[in-house]
Amino acid sequence: MAPIGKTTPVSAPHFPKVAGIDSPSPHSPHTAATSAALAEGVTATPSDRTAPDEDVANDAAHTANAVTDGGPHGAPLHDRLAGWVSELTTLHELTERLAATGSLDDALDELLRAGAALIGARRGLVVLEPPTGPTDVTSPAGPTSLTSLTRGYGLSHAELGHIETVPRALTAYGRILEGHRDPAGHPAPEAVAHPDILGDATLDPLRREVAVRLGCAAAYTQPLASETAGTLGAAVWLYDEPAAPVDRRRHLMHLYVRYATEHLARLIEVARARQTVATVAEELLPSRLPRVPGVRLAARHRTGPLGGGDWYDALPLPEGALGLAVGSVSGAGPSALAAMGRLRASLRAYAVMEGEDPVAVLSDLELLLRLTEPARTATALFAYAEPAAGKVVLAGAGHTPPLVVGDRRTEFVETSLSAPLGMLSCWEAPSIEVCPQPGETVLLYTDGLLRRGGDPMDRAFARLHAAAASVPRAAREDPGAIADHVLHAMVPADAAGPAGPDVVLLAARFD
Known part of the structure; x- marks a missing residue:
């Protein structure tokens, strides 16, 4: 409990010097007795104009005209005018500082x-x-x-x-x-x-x-x-x-x-x-992840301030297979969210029809995007996983490479280079086969994870590799813990929240 008249160090802020305002520490400028000269000549309640300093400016101009006319009270009027000008400057500085807050x-x-x-x-x-x-x-x-x-x-x-x-x-x-x-x-x-x-x-x-x-x-x-x-x-x-x-x-x-x-x-x-944009983005993504024997899933999603088009998906396929996808649509705002929803829904349909061939899935998706939205591009990665066989076949279109995290290795999957969807007249790239060992986790992500820290891409990839390699051994049993560790390491504390681009993480741990 702080005694009356004193404050603890926590509750005693230091005021910066502001033009026209003296520090409250040496004296008490707020009492009527010490500010009688300032209170003299106060105008009536101001009108509701937009500019907050117009009333003080008009008072100062009116007093300036009175001073120019001369008279026995010229010196006090000069002092009063100087005080009003100082207050007008102070009010302008304070409103400028407030306007700079975002x-x-x-x-x-x-x-x-x-x-x-x-x-x-x-x-x-x-x-x-x-x-x-x-x-x-x-x-x-x-x-x-x-x-x-x-x-x-x-x-x-x-x-x-x-x-x-x-x-x-x-x-x-x-x-x-x-x-x-x-x-x-x-x-x-x-x-x-x-x-x-x-x-x-x-x-x-x-x-x-x-x-x-x-x-x-x-x-x-x-x-x-x-x-x-x-x-x-x-x-x-x-x-x-x-x-x-x-x-x-x-x-x-x-x-x-x-x-x-x-x-x-x-x-x-x-x-x-x-918040509305973030809510719409979350509603367009899976409300829950499927349960497939032999693999455990976890996803993390951060929506940017304008609502980007990053997305993820996981859907069970016939014969115990599992389809995993992440992607990013160009642009931001409601139009990007709508395009993301359409693209994700289309990929689900293509995955059910020909999911065992990821190249065919992305080829169909590229054709759809080029015909329906020729001015938009997108990146995507689709993986066809067979947990029982310990095999994952994947293909990427201009997307960041997956990362395999385990006790004996932490390495990127070397996918073939390809352009994003919608940038070529005909998209096709070879697929890659990955065989994760029991206990290893395949981490799919969007490039927002790399751009959050503001580093160059090569340094961002090195930071991501270091973050995945530093996951505690006890946490590697849980794909959610792996995703949280990587996200915390890659996204600075001051960039948490709504600032920055979208981020998607999809972790699949193979038992």
Whole structure:
């Protein structure tokens, strides 16, 4: 528990120097007493224009005209004009930083940091609850629901948990969030300042206890709302001592948050579109892998932000055989997903008819692609496996070579060179026969696995070989563990999540 007025090293962020904003450490610029000159002459509530700094600019221009007219108060007006110009510069810099963020997490972090600098707070949190239906976004930490997203600034997970124990009806941000769902149509409340939490005799005992535990003496709550986006959530900034931002700082905060709300609304729409694409891509792939005696299967799939056309398939064939396929369609977005679905469905039909001849399967697939979608190309690899005989016959069209992983060897299968499907008037390449030993795993993958790290292809192949060779001996019994190990080694931690191209891994372990 942190004592009142002090913060732990985890909850005490360091503010960067920002033009027009002094560091809150030496003094308290947020109190009315120390900012009376700044508060003097504050204009009325701004109109809802798109540019957040137009109101401050108009005030500055109006004051400049008054200064040019001369008068006994010329010097104070010059000082006031200089202050407005500084604030306009600050607002511009902060909105530029926010506009540079490309993910929801980064935008929320920047919002909390900038808001804390504007009003002189040290900690804060934002609760995001978009008014439309639930949606999930993918982040490095895993799926995150946009139904309710809480993010802290200068607060540990435990401290955020303490705050969430307070019933929402007792908090200002809770009343703001419930306001836009009011069946009577009442508008959401405005920004709320609580300058002396512990001095409030009407404060709920549970909220007082949490405030004491956090060392929180004052709070300022700002709705994340605009006319076009509606109310997306609320942000709360916490002070270590009794304080409240002056009117001028509240006005700047209103302008900044109005712009931030629009930016967050755009990022939310992008996140929803990406999740929709990812969902469609997953639905076009097998919902489960077949069980065939003598072989165990595992698959891993990562969808890129635009929804690429990487795919995989595994289907049982007559006489205990198994068809394995991976491929990639050129392009991205819904059209690539649709082409991928058509190509995969066609390959399944060709595999049932002539799966024992992988060259014939890919030849038929090439003809179909050339006739139906002449402007599109694709790579594919099809393998006809006979687990009982310990034999795999495969053919590839412009695709990356499979990798055999076992206790005694880790090596690429030398497939013949061939162009991708749709690039030649008539495609044909010889097939290759591989005889995996019991306990060995054949790893099929798309080139997205090699391009995720940004290395040249020769170095990427070397990294893949090293990753497969370093699979722990105990993990080689499980094809899923092999796929996870290789994927973790090839995809950097900062590239996890929606960034980068599609990745497909299909592992077949022969018993």
